[in-house]
Amino acid sequence: MAGRVVAVHTSAGHEFSKSARDAIMLREGLGVEGDAHFGATVQHRSRVAVDASQPNLRQVHLIHAELFDALREAGHVVAPGELGENITTRDVDLLALPVGARLRFGDAVVTVTGLRNPCQQINEFQPGLLKQLVTTDAEGHVIRLAGVMGIVSRTGAVAPGDTVEVELPPLPHFPLTRV
Template sequence: MTGRVVAVHSSPVHGFSKATRGEIALVEGVGVVGDAHAGPTVQHRSRVAADPSQPNLRQVHLIHEELFVDLRAAGYEVAPGSLGENITTGDVDLLALPVGTRLRIGSETVVTVTGLRNPCQQINDFQPGLLKQVVSTDDEGRVVRLAGVMGVVSRGGSVAPGDPIQVELPPPPHFPLTRV
């Protein structure tokens, strides 16, 4: 499976949306340079409050551009970066990837997928009703999360729009993504 980087984003503060950049730099084991969520240990405020020594499995947030198309069709005003992702992707079925999938981005960068983003009430503060669009329940009663995936930087480098994304599945058995 080959995809592409549509846009890249970062923010030095813990806010909701992230500014679009021409390029971002990723550091192995840390995350996006200059982003509030970068660090070897957890940076998400609620998780820091619970246990600041936890490893940061959410160094990089990726969302598929197809989600924005669906949300706009449902009447929401969203654009790359507005939901707080670092990398907006195209042509990669992020939500179907198993845990441990390696995403080779550009010529050097590798992000290893750790799990699904679990959006909170802040998404409704951004636009009322949006949470129900990205978290729902299927016919079997399972929670379905559509707000992208999280990962850790396994090899640093720069990432820019237009960079190719090569998907490398881990060896079997494959385990489905769960929230991180």
């Protein structure tokens, strides 16, 4: 499988949306240089409040651009970076990846740890958007569509237009859950 990077984003503060960049630097074991979530231990405020010593499994947030296409059809205009992702991709089925899948962006490698669990802030950004990003299937299982989270496994730069190569982990594969 191969896809491409549509856009990259960072924010030094804990704002909801992130600003577009020409390139971002991923640092092994730490995340996106210059981003508020950069660090080996948790940086998300709610998780820091519970236990600041937990490992940071949410160093990099990735969203598939196809989500924005679907949201537009549902009446929500959302641009890359506005949901707080660091990397926006196209032609990679991020939500179908198993835990431990590796995404290669040239030298940089991100290992997928789980699904983003969107919060109420999304409705403050656009009323009704949360219902589009968290749904249930016919059996009543919760479906999270707001992208995936990962850790940086190899340092390198990522820029729009870069190729995304997917490397699956050895079997058995485990489905993504929220992290």
